[in-house]
Amino acid sequence: MPQLEVKTVIHSDLKTCFDLSRNIDFRKETLMHKGEMPIDGITSGYLHKGDWVSWEAIHFGFVQHITSKITDYNRPCYLLDEMVSGPLKSYRYEHVFKEEGPVTVMTCKFYFESPYGIIGKLANVLILKKYIKRLLLTRAEDLKKYAEKKTANKLKEKRKWAKKPIFQEL
Template sequence: MPRIEIRTEIKADIQLVFDLSRSIDLHKISTEHTNETAVAGITSGLIGMNESVTWRARHFGVYQTLTSRISDFNHPIFFADEMVSGAFRSFRHEHHFIDSSGVTIMTDIFDYRSPMGILGVLADNLFLKKYMTKLLVERNRIVKEFAESDRGRELLTGKTPNFSNYKRY
């Protein structure tokens, strides 16, 4: 089972980083390049324990849907989401948060199983693990960018953030 671990240091309050990490709205922003939209379940705001979201996105030129559910939740230090249905055989994405003197250390642990047996293992080794790592690194970059600016609090309070200076990649 492939595992991706990413550690991100964010100069912001742990509560803010925790909430931005479970924000459906910020997730949409971080995945604009895949045309990802929430189509069922919790489709905006903050997702919580036992809640689910169904995403529709374009990956590798094909539109796919994936439903995940928050399976563990310990506010504001941990939550995990797990695939209910989708293209993977399974996945569990853990989100860990530690406050270190005003800096939040956010660690993602993403364990997944690809479908299609040996072909899935081959896909993991050739491109899938790299692709998934890139998606998670970009998501964390956006969480960090919003948390370290006024845009994070604006997003969570329902104010419309100014995206005029927002750059992708």
């Protein structure tokens, strides 16, 4: 079973990063270029343990349907979604979050198995590993940018209030 891993250092807090990873609306927005749209199950908001979502997406020029379920969940450190049905034989997508000083390290591990025996294994090597790696990197980069922007805005707001004099009658 091929496995891919992407580690991303994010200058944001643990909860912001974790919540973005399970936010359907964020995923819709960032993967719109792939024509990815939730069509059944939880189609908006945040995913929790036991929730499932069916996605319609365009991959390799074909419309595909993928249903995944959150099978393990430990906020704000761990999220596991697994394919229930779709074009692959199976997949497991782990999201692990660790706070390391002022940053969050997000580790995404993607395990997948293709159908069609030896032909599927050949497709893994020649096409799928590279394609899925690119999707994972894009998703991680989008999450990093959004989380860091959100954190910068929070800090900016705090600084704004800290600079204002506070009047107090004695």
